[in-house]
Amino acid sequence: MRIIHGAPFARTNYIIWAMKEMGLAYEINPVNPFTGDNKKPEYLAINPNGLIPTLEEDGLILWESMAINFYLAKNYGDNILWSDDPKEEALIMQWSLFGILNLDKKAVDCMLHMVVLPKEMRDPATLKAAQSDLIPHLKILNDHLSGKKYLVAERFTIADLNVAAMLDYAVKSGYDFSSYDNLQPWLNRCLGRPIRVKMNEIK
Numbered sequence: 001m002r003i004i005h006g007a008p009f010a011r012t013n014y015i016i017w018a019m020k021e022m023g024l025a026y027e028i029n030p031v032n033p034f035t036g037d038n039k040k041p042e043y044l045a046i047n048p049n050g051l052i053p054t055l056e057e058d059g060l061i062l063w064e065s066m067a068i069n070f071y072l073a074k075n076y077g078d079n080i081l082w083s084d085d086p087k088e089e090a091l092i093m094q095w096s097l098f099g100i101l102n103l104d105k106k107a108v109d110c111m112l113h114m115v116v117l118p119k120e121m122r123d124p125a126t127l128k129a130a131q132s133d134l135i136p137h138l139k140i141l142n143d144h145l146s147g148k149k150y151l152v153a154e155r156f157t158i159a160d161l162n163v164a165a166m167l168d169y170a171v172k173s174g175y176d177f178s179s180y181d182n183l184q185p186w187l188n189r190c191l192g193r194p195i196r197v198k199m200n201e202i203k
């Protein structure tokens with residue numbers, strides 16, 4: 001039994017996308033941070049951080065979205081999102097961790113302060129800082145993607161999925177990627193995958 005605790009509009013979507021790409025069965029236990037479900041004692045008992053997502057699978061309880069996606073991609077799906085080459089494996093982790101450290105919160109802030117929060121709670125200064133703090137990291141990605149279709153191994157891996165899912169929050173906030181000649185087509189390639197398009201159609 002595989003249960004993902006979280007909400008599809010939140011970072012939980014990184015995990016749902018990975019499970020769908022690999023055709024894994026799962027159940028969702030809805031935990032909505034906007035209504036405080038994540039701070040209830042029963043949820044804190046499985047994730048003391050009070051953050052979503054959390055994966056529960058045959059006695060394993062695992063939190064932190066990147067750890068969850070590494071676990072799933074490494075153990076399921078016949079390596080379609082992973083690699084058994086140790087160097088490629090390390091690069092998959094490198095780009096995913098680069099994303100979670102440098103892109104994830106900034107992209108979420110763009111979405112929150114542009115679209116999601118009620119107007120009176122949006123903070124223009126936070127939005128501006130998030131938008132401009134993304135730039136040096138987007139440049140690094142753009143340079144890396146020169147002459148490449150994907151981040152690692154010239155095929156779509158969990159690294160592309162993780163980083164593209166993070167940047168999708170910025171896309172949904174209207175962030176302009178058009179000046180990034182390599183990053184923009186890569187982002188279109190990843191977010192244009194049929195499974196992701198379908199996920200984004202569900203409101």
Ligand SMILES: N[C@@H](CCC(=O)N[C@@H](CS)C(=O)NCC(=O)O)C(=O)O
Pocket residue numbers: 010011012033038050051052053063064065066100
């Ligand atoms: N580094 C964590 C971040 C998790 C996170 O911040 N989740 C948000 C929702 S997307 C949350 O639970 N927020 C609730 C709160 O801050 O109270 C991960 O990647 O799993």
